[in-house]
Amino acid sequence: MHSRRTPPTGPSHQPVPPAGHPTGQLGSDLDAATIPWLARRMASGGLTSVRLTLAYLHRIATVDRRVRAVLAIDPSALRQAAESDRRRAHGRALGPLDGIPVLVKDNIDTEGLASTAGSRALRVPPTRDAALVTRLREAGAVLLGKTNLSEWANFRSTRSTSGWSGVGGQTNNPHALDRNPCGSSSGSAAAVAASLAQVAVGTETDGSIVCPSGHSGVVGFKPTLGRVSGDGIVPVSAWQDTAGPVARNVVDAAILMSALDVEGTDYASGLRPDALRGAxxxxxxxxxxxxxxxxxxxxxxxxxxxxxxxxxxxxxxxQVAVEAAEFPALITEFKHDLERYLRTRPGAPRALAELISFNERDPVELSRFGQELFELAAVAPPVTDPAYRRQRExxxxxxxxxxxxxxxxxxxxxxxxxxxxxxxxxxxxxxxxxxxxxxxxxxxxxxxxxxxxxxxxxxxxxxxxxxxxxxxxxxxxxxxxxxxxxxxxxxxxxxxxxx
Incomplete structure (x- = not known):
């Protein structure tokens, strides 16, 4: 099941499918499409999930050679789309997300597919889905593939370059390709901006959903901590980490958030055009x-x-006091939470010290920047340390x-x-x-x-x-x-x- 796609190099002058391509009629519509609009078209028989998924796969094959946002394609994507079409044909659509292609950041576990956190040390895919991926499947979403990210969610070096990982290389800002997409959900935001999927899932510890979304000109939402399960996500800190939606419009972000929310809240139905009146x-x-x-x-x-x-x-x-206490707290939490996660992954290093050694031996991992944060975390005090507890509090x-x-x-x-x-x-x-x-x-x-x-x-x-x-x-x-x-x-x- 594992499929990793290395985006081809070189420019492409074909940002949308050609008119003669079987998905070409969708090409100019994807940028402006919303999930409700797509769902209505599928319900009326004017569109199928297979055709929509093909359109996005075609854009990945043509446009992503410049953006480099997609790290892996799920080989079962078209089969998932066909299953959605069969459900709809029998009146059993699972909701607004049924049949909608979704990309997921590659620090989120997907059974048998990538889930590298951008690191060549995590070459063996996980054996189960993260809890949020299970929720996406239950909502009928088409898991299109995985997005590149700033390696280890941008928590490896004090001089890191956002959007770069040892597995996926450098993701570019789709508005200007020499500009940075910001991290660490760089691939998720750039992919949505470039219409490589309808929506994507990112993760944030501090800024890693909103910053890349702002830089790529899309909507990003970091929810209240605990609204989305963190089970099966490569961590930085359980005190701050959360997944959340990235979309080209707020209604799509709200629909995706409704599927991710562990309480099942319907965020889309409450959106009102006059919500700011009197606020x-x-x-x-x-x-x-x-x-x-x-x-x-x-x-x-x-x-x-x-x-x-x-x-x-x-x-x-x-703000000065918050920032002064946040960083040392994260350093301690990172080692504790990461090593607990690594024990769930087959074939992965079991300790931060092993990851440091792996990077020192690997020809790619330290080619762009170092691992100063790993080295600081390796000698950080334990989470039982009173000084750490004061910092977090x-x-x-x-x-x-x-x-x-x-x-x-x-x-x-x-x-x-x-x-x-x-x-x-x-x-x-x-x-x-x-x-x-x-x-x-x-x-x-x-x-x-x-x-x-x-x-x-x-x-x-x-x-x-x-x-x-x-x-x-x-x-x-x-x-x-x-x-x-x-x-x-x-x-x-x-x-x-x-x-």
């Missing part, structure tokens, strides 16, 4: 670091006001307070902030070059955070994020959808070779 939105501008970000945030505030929201300027407190408590206190002090419904600055040029000498991000408060608190396209710096997308308190997932998605409806800021990527 109080705190705007955390993070101004001054980037003029393009400042301009996009200013435009986003105008959108909020047109939508009927009251806007309040805010600054989230405690401080980070989590202050991150929650930074959001809760701000919401309460100004009687806010949500907080909006810039997601990202324009994508930097991919650089293996100096690594990543973050300038503006706002992911840490919600990530460390375990609170929901949704990013939506808001504008551009030339061809490079900039997003804004909506965040709120614990369990406010539906409210965050609702505000994001209402903003999206008025802003209409997303556009298809241009695959520019360089800027």
């Amino acid at each position: 109080r939105v705190g705007v955390w501008r993070k101004a001054g670091a980037d003029a393009d970000v400042d301009r996009v945030v200013h435009s986003a505030v105008r959108v909020l006001r047109r939508a009927g929201a009251a806007v309040v300027e805010v600054a989230l407190p405690h 401080t980070a989590t408590a202050l991150a929650r307070a930074s959001i809760d206190e701000t919401l309460a002090a100004h009687e806010l419904d949500v907080i909006m902030a810039p997601t990202n600055s324009p994508a930097w040029r991919t650089d293996y000498a100096d690594g990543d070059a973050y300038e503006v991000d706002s992911s840490t408060p919600a990530a460390v608190a375990g609170y929901p955070n949704a990013t939506v396209p808001a504008g551009f710096a030339g061809p490079l997308p900039i997003g804004v994020s909506f965040m709120a308190g614990e369990g406010a997932d539906a409210r965050v998605l609702g505000c994001a959808a209402a903003f999206e409806r008025i802003a209409r800021a997303r556009r298809a990527p241009g695959y520019l070779p360089a800027l």
Whole structure:
């Protein structure tokens, strides 16, 4: 069952299927298609899941040679699609996700298929699906394949380059191919932006869903911690890790989130076009670091006001203390949680020290950057250490307070902030070059955070994020959808070779 596809090199000048191709009529529709639109077409007999899946496989074969977002194709994808068509023909469709092609980040276990976390050390596929993959199958989704990622979810080096892994190579930003896609769900976001699948699943510890989604100009949603099962996902920290949806529009993200949610919440049915009318939105501008970000945030505030929201300027407190405590806590948690996960994988190293040795011997793994975080984690104190416990308690408590206190002090419904600055040029000498991000408060608190396209710096997308308190997932998605409806800021990527 295992199938790993190495994307061919070289440019492609055929971003959509040709008119004569059997899926060609879908080519121009995929970018704008929503899951409800596709489901209606399949219900009426105007489209089949097999035809839709073929269209996406064709785009992967043609477009992904430039983006390099897809690490492995599931050889059973067309069989899954045919089974969906048979269910629908007999009136037994499983719901809105039935027959919809989905890509899954390759740090999420899929039985017999890749699941490498980008590392050549995990060459033997897992023997069972992650819990969230089981939920996708139960919803009838077509598991199309696995997406590339920043290796080990971007937790290997202090000078890493997002979107690179030893297994998948470098994922490129589809808007400008020399620009970085951000990490670590780089392949998931770039693939959705390039219409290589209808939706994708990413994971986040701190920024790894919202940052790549912002950079690739798509919607990304990091839910409240615990809403999606972490069973079968390669971890960084059980205190912060969560999977979540990546999509080209909020309604698709909400539908995918409904399938992933362990409580079975229906997020899509609650989306209202007027969700921002009468809402109080705190705007955390993070101004001054980037003029393009400042301009996009200013435009986003105008959108909020047109939508009927009251806007309040805010600054989230405690950020320096949160960041100071978060990093050492993650270092300790990484070793503990990763080694527990490795014991579930056949043929995998059993300890972080073994992974370090593997990388030192391997001709590819350390070719772009080192493993300083692995080395720090290898000598980190255990999770029983009192100093570690204080760090985690401080980070989590202050991150929650930074959001809760701000919401309460100004009687806010949500907080909006810039997601990202324009994508930097991919650089293996100096690594990543973050300038503006706002992911840490919600990530460390375990609170929901949704990013939506808001504008551009030339061809490079900039997003804004909506965040709120614990369990406010539906409210965050609702505000994001209402903003999206008025802003209409997303556009298809241009695959520019360089800027």
